[in-house]
Every structure is written in structure tokens, then in C-alpha cells.
Amino acid sequence: MIVIDDGPDLHPPEIMDEIGHFPNMTYIIGDREDLGISEGRNIGVRMVKTKYFINLDDDYVVSEHTDMPKMLEMLDTTDLSLVGGKCKRNFAGFMEFRNDKETGKSALMYYPGSCTVKSEELSSYPGCYRCDLTANGFMARTRDILDVGGWSKEVKIGEHKDIFLRLKAARKKVVFCENCIIQNVHSDKGVELNDEIENSFNKKAYRKLRYRRKQQMGHIFLNHWNVDKLIEIENKTNPRTWD
Structure with a gap:
């Protein structure tokens, strides 16, 4: 599972710990303001291997x-x-x-x-x-x-x-x-x-x-x-x- 988070800020530590409980999930946080839904989905689909x-x-x-x-x-x-x-x-x-x-x-x-x-x-x-x-x-x-x-x-x-x-x-x-x-x-x-x-x-x-x-x-x-x-x-x- 690939999750794209618009970001760019990290969540509080307790939330990041919860995210870490899902080993089959790749969680990507955007590195800039205003990434947008479209570009986030483009990043996600380019990561798809199936x-x-x-x-x-x-x-x-x-x-x-x-x-x-x-x-x-x-x-x-x-x-x-x-x-x-x-x-x-x-x-x-x-x-x-x-x-x-x-x-x-x-x-x-x-x-x-x-x-x-x-x-x-x-x-x-x-x-x-x-x-x-x-x-x-x-x-x-x-x-x-x-x-x-x-x-x-x-x-x-x-x-x-x-x-x-x-x-x-x-x-x-x-x-x-x-x-x-x-x-x-x-x-x-x-x-x-x-x-x-x-x-x-x-x-x-x-x-x-x-x-x-x-x-x-x-x-x-x-x-x-x-x-x-x-x-x-x-x-x-x-x-x-x-x-």
C-alpha cells in the first residue's frame, strides 16, 4: 500500500509510531508546500510495481x-x-x-x-x-x-x-x-x-x-x-x- 501525504510537515511522534505499525505500507510525505492531489498521485503511481x-x-x-x-x-x-x-x-x-x-x-x-x-x-x-x-x-x-x-x-x-x-x-x-x-x-x-x-x-x-x-x-x-x-x-x- 502506498500513501501519499501532501506534507511537508511530519506528524507528531505518536502518529508516526502508529504509521510504523504497518510494514506493508509505504508512507510518503511531500517535501514542499502545496504538492497537490494530482502530483501526489503521480508520485504514487510511478512507485507501483504491479x-x-x-x-x-x-x-x-x-x-x-x-x-x-x-x-x-x-x-x-x-x-x-x-x-x-x-x-x-x-x-x-x-x-x-x-x-x-x-x-x-x-x-x-x-x-x-x-x-x-x-x-x-x-x-x-x-x-x-x-x-x-x-x-x-x-x-x-x-x-x-x-x-x-x-x-x-x-x-x-x-x-x-x-x-x-x-x-x-x-x-x-x-x-x-x-x-x-x-x-x-x-x-x-x-x-x-x-x-x-x-x-x-x-x-x-x-x-x-x-x-x-x-x-x-x-x-x-x-x-x-x-x-x-x-x-x-x-x-x-x-x-x-x-x-
């Missing part, structure tokens, strides 16, 4: 319901590049570049949940559907991720759609399996802070900083793909066909 790897966000957990043997079998017996699992929200869907009807400007259209249509289901694997994008919990062919250059390191957050667009542009095949469950353990309550940190922590300023950061990364992402805006359309299917 033909396939599983990518997980830090709030995703695998279990007996993830069915990793099935994901492995699919990659091992087909020309698929990536098999994604299902989490709390169904991210799996199609993306396409087109002009926004209202503005006439170029847009990236994303249809979350659109891939679970009957025509896209794999005959050999019921419950698995071809798509362009899945959740950030997936098993992938290491070579194919490296072939598309990995994640765009300038997109430090909001890297999700970027890597799947890279795969789509390279005509790599992506599949979503609704019966491979990946648990999301993210808490909306946030981190509990002690009184000293709580009193010194400016939540309002943090929210503003976070918002500006997301806006900045959003602009970088759109410029990278030469589109004016991203439009998400829920509960609609894209009438494309797979060729």
Missing part, C-alpha cells in the same frame, strides 16, 4: 463488497483500462464537448449517472457499464495511466474529471460496476479541534480561501481543455453509442 493498482480517495474504504477479484478478472481478461466501483453518489457517466445553447460558447457537458443504461451494459459482466468517468475509487491498468501522463499536476485539486478526460482522449476503455461497492466514510461534521486550535482557527477566512482555491483550479482545468464552462446535467442519459 500490472494493476487501486486508487482510493482518503475517505474511501474497500470491503468484501468491493469485489476486487472481479475487478481484477475484468482487467486481466479484456482490454479495459479502468474498472470503477460505486460509492454513495453515482458519479459514473459520460462527458462530451459541445457548445452551450445559452451562450454559444464551448462547454464540457457531464452527465452523472448516465452510464447505467441498458445499451452500455457489458454482456459478460452484468451490472457493469461502459462510461467515461467513475468515482475516485477504481482499479486501473498501471501502464495505461502512465501512458496518458497521469494526472495534470497543475490541477492541484479538482483533478477527478481531468484524468478521465485524458483516458477518453486516448480512447482508453472505462467501466463502472454498480455491484462493486466502495464505502465513503467522509464526515460532514469535520475535524474535532481542541480549544486552543478552535479559538485560533478562523473558519470564515478558511472557507474564503478554499472557495478561491477551487475557483482558481477550476479556471486552470477549463483552460487546459480549452472550454468556457463545465455543465453538469443530472438524471439524463447521453444518447451516444459505443464504437
Whole structure:
């Protein structure tokens, strides 16, 4: 297991001791500020020595319901590049570049949940559907991720759609399996802070900083793909066909 910590600071000694209890885990702490999710994942995937790897966000957990043997079998017996699992929200869907009807400007259209249509289901694997994008919990062919250059390191957050667009542009095949469950353990309550940190922590300023950061990364992402805006359309299917 490879864990990439944005860093650059070390954790307290008691936390580092806990990390040391997992001999099968390589724990990498970034050596500079603002490493970012994308570059962290690039570091991780370059360390992978196996033909396939599983990518997980830090709030995703695998279990007996993830069915990793099935994901492995699919990659091992087909020309698929990536098999994604299902989490709390169904991210799996199609993306396409087109002009926004209202503005006439170029847009990236994303249809979350659109891939679970009957025509896209794999005959050999019921419950698995071809798509362009899945959740950030997936098993992938290491070579194919490296072939598309990995994640765009300038997109430090909001890297999700970027890597799947890279795969789509390279005509790599992506599949979503609704019966491979990946648990999301993210808490909306946030981190509990002690009184000293709580009193010194400016939540309002943090929210503003976070918002500006997301806006900045959003602009970088759109410029990278030469589109004016991203439009998400829920509960609609894209009438494309797979060729």
C-alpha cells in the first residue's frame, strides 16, 4: 500500500509510531508546500510495481463488497483500462464537448449517472457499464495511466474529471460496476479541534480561501481543455453509442 501525504510537515511522534505499525505500507510525505492531489498521485503511481493498482480517495474504504477479484478478472481478461466501483453518489457517466445553447460558447457537458443504461451494459459482466468517468475509487491498468501522463499536476485539486478526460482522449476503455461497492466514510461534521486550535482557527477566512482555491483550479482545468464552462446535467442519459 502506498500513501501519499501532501506534507511537508511530519506528524507528531505518536502518529508516526502508529504509521510504523504497518510494514506493508509505504508512507510518503511531500517535501514542499502545496504538492497537490494530482502530483501526489503521480508520485504514487510511478512507485507501483504491479500490472494493476487501486486508487482510493482518503475517505474511501474497500470491503468484501468491493469485489476486487472481479475487478481484477475484468482487467486481466479484456482490454479495459479502468474498472470503477460505486460509492454513495453515482458519479459514473459520460462527458462530451459541445457548445452551450445559452451562450454559444464551448462547454464540457457531464452527465452523472448516465452510464447505467441498458445499451452500455457489458454482456459478460452484468451490472457493469461502459462510461467515461467513475468515482475516485477504481482499479486501473498501471501502464495505461502512465501512458496518458497521469494526472495534470497543475490541477492541484479538482483533478477527478481531468484524468478521465485524458483516458477518453486516448480512447482508453472505462467501466463502472454498480455491484462493486466502495464505502465513503467522509464526515460532514469535520475535524474535532481542541480549544486552543478552535479559538485560533478562523473558519470564515478558511472557507474564503478554499472557495478561491477551487475557483482558481477550476479556471486552470477549463483552460487546459480549452472550454468556457463545465455543465453538469443530472438524471439524463447521453444518447451516444459505443464504437
